[in-house]
Amino acid sequence: MIGIATTMDTQAKLATLSADGQFDLACACGTSADDRRRRAPERDRWIYPVTLPNGGRSVLFKTLITNACANDCRYCPLRARNDTRRCTLTAEETVASFLNYWRAGRVFGLFLSGGVLGTPDRTMQRLNDVARILRRREGFRGYIHLKIIPGASDAAVREAVSLSSAVSINIETAGEKHFRTLSSRKNYLDDVIRPMRLISRLTSPGTRYSRVRQTTQFVVGASDETDRELVKYMGGLYDRLGLSRVYFSAYQKGAGDPGLPGERPEVSGADLLLREHRLYQTDWLIRRYGFRADEIPFDETGHLATDADPKEHWARLHPERFPIDINRAGREELLRVPGLGPVVVKRILKLRGETGRLRRFEDIGRFGKRLSKAADYVVFG
């Protein structure tokens, strides 16, 4: 039986490791303020809102198991040659700390990641040990998200999938060319794409682990990748590898090597955050609004527009599609209208069914900022 109290030493390690894990978003993030990570009251942990399958909200216990790393990713504050305080949790410390929070009802699941402790498989073994102890010895049946360490063997990946509710391996950037500029020790195809493909096969519909979700994350702006490249890769990850979610994390200025594109003085942290935001809006268009990746418009530099959200930008470039008749258009057409999201479209269709005909925006709801955006694109025929 595991005691719920943890030593001060473990708490000190958790403080360091949970703060170091803050920029890995491959478990939860969104486009609204409510979906964003926030600090736990103890200040040593981040709490990540997660949308539960039943629609409720709860939080994950999220930490690295180690901030030591044998790799040298140029954008990462944990890269091997960086002078930072390193520490590692044992599997038992991690289990005890998690159960402490879980039994108190403060978290519903675990997100466990880590740097590369010696070799990828040695690290995977420790991550898998935590999940195995929780599942087999402690009888924990809840949510476990394990990070797959780049370069992990097929056997280690298989075990992680068998123990997890979700797994992720971070793709980091749009393709091999950019990847090579960011890391000299990781191999894009063998260390990242190979395990991603294996997970995709293991979790495909109809297989034993089809309930296990796979997600990934891009770092935005560490290389000189364009949004066009990122969106193309994102489309491929959804279409060909069946990923559940793709996350974006703006490069953190000051965290990486000098000379990275995100470190250039003309690129501000706010610029990178706006790119991250536009990429999330694009992700929603693809996952929720029926857009294909090759329909997303970019400016002449290959980036998403900064002065308009991607749907508005698309609508401005397609005047032949508008105005549409709000009383006749189908769901897919309505979802293309700037300012109309899935919830409002559902309401329009329901009201149309009940009342026969809508006459003005006020019939749908309050004519606020979002609905007023739709005014240029619809008629009440």
Ligand code: SF4
């Ligand atoms: S492998 Fe992960 S932890 Fe290690 S340097 Fe690269 S990004 Fe950082």
